Amino acid sequence: MSQQSNILRSEDELLPELNISMGQLLLMQLTTHGTRVAHINPYTGKEQTFQHILDTSRRLAVYLQREGLKANDTIAVCSENNLEFCIPVCAAFYLGAIACPLNPLYSERELKHALSISKPKYIFISTVSLNGIRKIFRELHWLPKILMLTDGRNNVSWASMYKVISNVSSDDANALQAAPVNLDDHVTAILCSSGTTGLPKGVMLTDKNITTVIRIYMNTNTIPENRISLSLLPFFHAYSFVLMVLSILNGNCSIVFSRFEEELFLKCIEKYRIEYMPMVPSLMVFLAKHPLVNKYDLSCVKTIWSGAAPLSKEIQQAVAKRLNMNITDVKQGYGLTETTLAVLQSPDGKGKLGSVGVVVPGILAKIIPIGEYETDKTLGPNCKGELCFKGDLIMKGYYNDEKSTRATIDKDGWLHTGDVGYYDEDGYFYIVDRIKELIKYKGxxxxxxxxxxxxxxxxxxxxxxxxxxxxxxxxxxxxxxxxxxxxxxxxxxxxxxxxxxxxxxxxxxxxxxxxxxxxxxxxxxxxxxxxxxxxxxxxx
Structure with missing residues (x-):
């Protein structure tokens, strides 16, 4: 880890840039993976191959193209995790359109707000989001078209995705080419910020943002090939959305959970011999404390990544001890929707208890005094302040919200996270809390x-x-x-x-x-x- 005037960077060099769009990359990789199993539904045992994703998403792309969907148009996917979720996302990528994943459990107010940010031409919905969309549909003044992700509901007036693509021939689907886009500038996804302090904003991620994640992961080999992993975290959240795309590109098989069920979660780890698990702290607390965990053989688990919120070192230790793992294999990473994925993560085979790791390749990091936005002042080791980052993982900005963008990314391109933390002499970072959530007691x-x-x-x-x-x-x-x-x-x-x-x-x-x-x-x-x-x- 090199430190120059208290600005930290990784000593590892990033792999060369991928001069290829997300659409081109997906078409290429899906063709390579062929008939291998991509996704498994743990409730029914149904399997979905990469070939099925390729065929169905290409047909959908041809259908949408014929209906007039163009590059930079938006489509929303409002659904819990399921085998169909990735199909409209892939179709959008091929066409150079923008994928906007949404939480199906949003309240009517939140749903209207999120949809009015991106104003999607199409909204792909599941049975879980059906009632919410029905209630607000007449208030969506730009008149989006609705498609169900699956067949099988007779009392629904909207057609299913599978029905509308049934007239697209295999020849037309096979002839589909990915649309050319400006890699540095083209927005490929708009994701909702977490909304912990208010209503969410639309975070614009570019092809370059996501291909940079791929380069970092190829560098660090964080998701090894041919491993079965858990897709339990919601795909509409940046952390899991990007992991879903990475998993498809990498040819990994995922067990796709639409909801958390304690017994089924543990059964699947044991049955499929899951080695790699992306987690969040609430699930880590479950692994550390729940008596059910003792009934299952979880000795297959080799690596756990915890992100999205701070994980205490006590819970980190408890999980490692209970699953008989090395403490360095229970890892933390740190990122925001606005940083595409992790900008800090624990190196392989190393790590420090309670730390979220070191700066990933291709990113600059610094700590500045709390409350000082436009400042050249940077703090040294073990000084608490606001974390700031710069590099190719940083979002393009908030969609149609210049004011919020300027309040988050300064004139020099530094993203101000609003999180309080510090780094030690070895360049390992520790998160203290969010600035807005710090409690002020007598100063x-x-x-x-x-x-x-x-x-x-x-x-x-x-x-x-x-x-x-x-x-x-x-x-x-x-x-x-x-x-x-x-x-x-x-x-x-x-x-x-x-x-x-x-x-x-x-x-x-x-x-x-x-x-x-x-x-x-x-x-x-x-x-x-x-x-x-x-x-x-x-x-x-």
């Missing part, structure tokens, strides 16, 4: 993630979240929401004493504790603290 900054990590080590606590509540004298007081494990009889007094013995004075839980049934989170596992604040306000 001291209290990171909720630190308190949550300690709470999760308390026997009987299944999940926890910490927020700041307003106080006239001190500014804010740290307060915890706790989900108890089944049959646990823990009480507020014991938990507060446990925390107070382990933290400095400003970090004590002076705001008290509320016991709740669940902690609200985004699909990628980030805690929705604003929802907890709103709940608290409504009760007060």
């Amino acid at each position: 001291y900054q209290v990171p909720p993630a630190e308190l949550e990590a300690i709470l999760l080590t308390f026997p009987g606590i299944q999940d926890a979240a910490v927020i700041g509540i307003s106080n006239d004298k001190t500014g804010e007081l740290p307060m915890a929401f706790i989900v108890k494990e089944e049959n646990s009889n823990i009480c507020e007094k014991d938990i507060i004493q446990y925390i107070n013995e382990r933290v400095s004075n400003p970090k004590r839980l002076r705001g008290g504790i509320r016991f709740v049934d669940s902690i609200p989170k985004t699909p990628s596992g980030k805690i929705l603290r604003r929802v907890l604040r709103d709940k608290l306000k409504s009760k007060l």
